[in-house]
Structure formats: structure tokens, C-alpha cells
Amino acid sequence: MRRILIGILMTVMFITACSEQNVSTTEKVPGVTDTSIKVGAWLPLTGPIAGHGITQRIGMNAYFKMINEKGGINNRKIEWIVEDNSYDPQKSVSIARKLVERDNVFAIAGSNGTAQNAATFPYFDKVNTPFMPGLGNAPEWWNPVKPYLFGVQVLYENQSRALGRWAAKEGAKNILVVHSDPAYFENQAKNVEPGVASFDANAKVEFMPVKFGTTDYAPIALQIQNSKPDAIVIIQSVDELVALAKALERQSVKIPLYTYAPNVSNDTLDLGSKAVEGLRAMSFTVPPTADIPEVEEYRNALKKYEPDARPDYQSLFTWAEAKVFAEALKQVKGPLTRENFIKSLESMKNYETGILPPVTFSPDNHYGVIDLQPVMIEKGEWILKGDFIDPTKDW
Template sequence: METNLKPLTQFFMKFTSAGLVAGTLALGAGNAVAQPSPGVTDTEIKIGAYLPLSGPIASYGIPLLAGMQAAINTANEAGGVKGRKFTLVAEDNKFNPQATVAIARKLITRDEIFAFVAPMGTPSTAAAMDYILNEAKVPIINPYAGMAEWYNPPRDFFYGAQVPLESQAKVIGRWAAKDGHKKLIAVHLTLVTNERQANEFAQAAKRMNPDVAVEFLSTKLGSTDFGPMAIEIASKKPDAIAMFFTQNETVALAKELRLQNVRIPIYTYAGIVINSTIDIAGASVEGMKAVSYIVPPSLDTPAVREYRTALAKVAPNEKPDYLSLNSYGYMKIFIEAVRRINGPITRQTLVQSMDNMRNYDTGILPSVTYSPKQHMGTTSLQRVQITGGKWNILGDAVDSEKDW
């Protein structure tokens, strides 16, 4: 199969509603598989992903796809694994949960993918999960999504490295209380996942300090007018605010608060730790505190330098950022799991390989360990803050499942 590694600027132009083949990766092996799995031949392994590549959340999906493509290219240039080529089929779900169900069915039945790798969206994954895992029995590896209930108890064919949203909120709540804030406001989208974040934030803050009081304000996904909310927040005079929005709403409210001269500490979760948050919001987010899944994309280490070089090759117009670095790391974990398979490459042997992975260090996110009883690879988060117009690390990583 001819390798297609054109810059993503051209790559995205070729995207159609029928899907798109995102490039190839030599994965290698030797002889033909005795009992081939769907998506696997003696020359190819085909994987799939659903991401928002258009619409209001495309600012997440496009860099995530670029990171995956960069990881694929890196492995290809290194000679691949077992003589096979890896083909990525990416579909635009526009962050629509119901559309994701149809897309998942198409990727499995028509494209015959081997597994889903780093698909994006907690609501989207939740909507499609029953069909993918229980009916089709196709693995989902390291989605850019996460809820605590997905991992307790572990679900067959499902593995992740993204600390669930609820666990992130616990860290943020404890952090705000440890910083001495007693009068807090938690603002969130009306989506179930964000409501849960706000509740976990409040409970964690109160466990840290029973004197903490938390009020809640909510808005719908895609809201743009935050003047009334900013005025209401100002009238309540909180010590600090926690935001559980997408980037669009976070930036809009931060700007409006600054216009209203409300200068209070802002806490948020890892989905907002993106360089474009600073590019768009500027001084409005200076001082913002958050948790991050990964190390900064500017870090001068072999793994991050490798990522920056690979990203420049496949997506020269994409600046190094947390999103593409994140998906680069997630794809590396999957590739390593395939590399460690002994014998036929099947969905079951992929599961066995994931179950046997211990302390694998990508150099990008905390070391991951999986087992039959532990399908969440890590529970650690790095605290960060915007100072001097960039995200900076604050202290050591913390375990979201423990007091710190």
C-alpha cells in the first residue's frame, strides 16, 4: 500500500462524509496471521477514530488528529512493527453523540477497523459504547474522554489513559480549598458530564474544608452571551470560580469577567489546558489554574522533541500544543501494545497485550500500567498555571485518587 503522508492542510481538504484514510504506518510482522481479525491482513492494520473536525469543537479534533498522524508517521519511519502498515480512518462526528453511533457502525461494518484509538468526546463515547464494546466487541483504546464509571468495574475491550472528568474535579476542588478559598462558584454546562464535575468539585472542596460554601451556575453548550452570568457572579462576590465548560465558553466568560472588573482566581480542568486558550483570551486567563494530563509541549526532552519533529512533518501549520501531544502519547501506547503481541494479531491478543503492560513510559504522560482488573492506565495529574502568558508546571504530579 502506498504511504500517504501529505501535510494535514491538504489532508483535511480531502475529508468527506464517507470518511477518510489518514495515512499509513508500517507495523511489521512476518508471516500471514493464522486467524485474522477484522482490520488486520498480512500487510495492514486498520484503526478508526471519531472526532469533531468541523463545528464549534473542531479546535479540539483537528490537533488531536494531527497528533495521531504524527505518531503513525514516526513509527513508520522507524521501520514499523511486524511488516504491516497501519491505516487510520477518521470520521467527523461534529461532537454529536447520536451521529457517533452511526459513525461507529460504519467504521466497524463497512471499513472493518481493528480498533478505535484516541477517539474524542465523553458524550459521544458514552452514546456509542454499548454498541462498540458489547455488540461489536471492538476495542476502544485511550479515548480523549473519560468518566469514572467506565473503569469501575473494568469493561471488556475498553482501556484509557485519561483521568476521568470527575477525578479531575476532585483534584481541583481540593486545590481550591487548600488555597484558602471558602466562598466558591462552580459554573458548568448542562451536560451530565459537566454537572458531575461541578458536584465532585464541591464535595472535594468541602471534604478538605467543611466551611467551604459552593454555589452553582449553568449554561448550555454553545452559549455566547456571558454578560448576565458575569454580572451575577460579581454580585455574589466569590473568592474563586471553577469552570467546567469547553474552551469556547471558558474563554467567553473569562473575558466577560475581566470586562466587569471581576478579578478572582479561576480553576479549570485538563480540557482547557491548550495554548490557544491563552492565544484567544490573553490577559483574561492570566493566573488561571488547571490540571493537565501531560507534560508541556515545549519541554526539552527526547520524547517531546520527537513529537515536535513529527508534527512539523505531517502538519506544518499546526503549532505544538497539548492536544496533539496528548494524542501522540495515546497512539504510542497503542502501537507499543501491538508491538508486544506474540502470535496472531487479533482483538483478543490486543486485549491480552494491554492487560500485561506495566509502567510503560511514553515520556509524555505519566507511566501507564494496565491489568485485567485495572483498565485505567494512570490516575496522576500535573497542576499547571498560566503565568507570563504560558502554561507552567506547579509542583509535582498528584494522584487524583489520594489525598495530597
């Protein structure tokens, strides 16, 4: 009888061990079940740049809703959890901890802010959760490579270089760079000068820091008028850009204005009106009005899932980012784990969204896009000014 009982016990233990080995590995992966993938993000939905955050949420949200209605990614639907960080770095850290530890997300996708995202890196260095920021970037993010971090936004510093070269190519000899005073804006602004020098070593560049959130630009416009620049590069938020442009217009100051990609939006057109006519900028994407299938799909999705939203460069960018994120999920080989997802991203080569330039990652390069699209406001609309350019070269 004792031998029989021992035999039964060993059989039960064997069956139990086999059953544990056969349990789907995805049940042990944070944020992944047989039917869903949980993804998190933080965006400035309130505060000084809420307009950016709300628009950026629209694009990624519409893409994930479209994918989910089609059955999801390999039969798993995306659950995208978005928290409001109010453009605050410390609040972003708290949200990151909540998303990873309480909401148990698989990855972070679409989060906004250079300082805001960077503040979370010490935490992500420990948890190693895959992280694809939206708007927000800095050179030190990518060298050395952070194993969990992937980006499809061109460096702000490269945008500034391109703007400086553009102004010099159009004949400017005395260029003023107006920028918000936080350090990350200042770092971006400094790169205008080497861009100018790449075309005209004799052109002069001066800098004017402005307190972030300033609303009264009348005295600043007067100061600019007295310094008599022949081009102004603006590294500020949309509201500040518009306030400066209107103050210059009221004082009948007509100087070519240049700005970076976050300001290529409907808000700039709507708020700036005639004051921003002629504004030059660098864009991440093709226009949201482009007559191509990839952009038409985006516009149709907005009509269906975000019916109150207008097509916009910023929501088109986050739509394209969601497309890259989803493609990497689709191409995962083996069980859906964080490690296999990262390997899938690292194997992405010249992936065509039809919206961004081709996206390429590798184990040694997690910074997937280089090129920018020059655009300009003419008759109240953003129009293309040539093809995509490589801002690191003398285009």
C-alpha cells in the same frame, strides 16, 4: 482405476486441508493484513468544539506517520481512518458501525467525547472491537471492566476533585462552579465539592449551570460579580471559558479561575490573552515545551508531518496515547488478533511514555493512568506548578 482416482482425490483433499491450516491467521482478522493494520476514530472536526478535535487529530496522526515511515509496527503500517462526529452522540454511533462493518477496522483509537463514546458502548458490547478513547471518560466505564475498553485519560470527576482542593488550599471560602448544562458536565462539576471539603469542610460551594454553546457572558459575569465568590472553577469548553474570562475582565472582576485538562491548550492562550492570565488547571501531560527526548521527538514529528501545527498539550496527549496503543501492538505474543492485542494491553505494567505518568493495565483494571499535572498561565504561557499529583488523595 477407481482405486487410483479415489487415491488422487484423497491426496488433493489432504493437500487442500493442509494449505488452509497454513494460511496466515491475520488474513482472517478484521483490519489486519501482512502489511497493514486498519484503525478507526471519530473526532469533532466541525461543530462547537472543533478546535479540540482538530488538535487531537494532529498528535495521533503525526505519531502514526512517524511509525509508518520507520517501517510500521512489526512490518505493518497503521492506516488511521478519522470521521467527523460533530460532537454528536448519535452520529458517533453511525460512525462506529461504519468503521467496524464497512471499513473493517481492527480497533478504535483516539475517539472524542464522553457522551459520544458512551453512546457507542451498546454496539461495542456486541462486536467486542478493541477501543481506546481519547478525551472522554466516566467512572461507570471502568467498573465492571468492559473487556474491549482501555483508557489513559484521568477521570474528569477526579480532575474536578483536584481543582476543588486546589482552590481551598489557596484560601478560597466561597467557591462558584460554572459548568455547561449537559448531564456529563454537571456530573463532573459535582465532584468539586468533595475536593473542597477534603481540605476545608467549612468552605462553601455553589453551582451555576450555563446553556452549552452560550456566547454572551455579560449577564452571567454580572451575576457572578453580585454573588461575590473568591474562586471560580470552570467546567466548560475553551470558547466558553474564554468568553466568561473576558466578560469578567470587562467588568473588572478579578477572581482566581480554575479549569480542567481539556482547556490546557494553545487555544486558551491565544483566544483568552490577558483575560486568562493566572488561570490554574490540571493537565494530563508534561508541557509540550519540555526539554526532554520524548517531547523533542514529538516536536520534530510535528515539524515534519504537521508543519502548520504548533506544539500543544492536546496533540501531545493524543501523541502519547498513540504511543501506548502502538507499544501494545508491538508486544503482542503470537498472531495479531484482537484477543491477543487485548492480552498485550492487560500485561502492560508501568509503561513510560515520558509524557504521561506510567501506564499500567491488568485484566481487572483497564483504566491505565491516575495522576495529574497542576499548571498555571503566567506571562502568556502554561507553566508547571509542582509535580504530578494523585487527585484521589489529599495531595
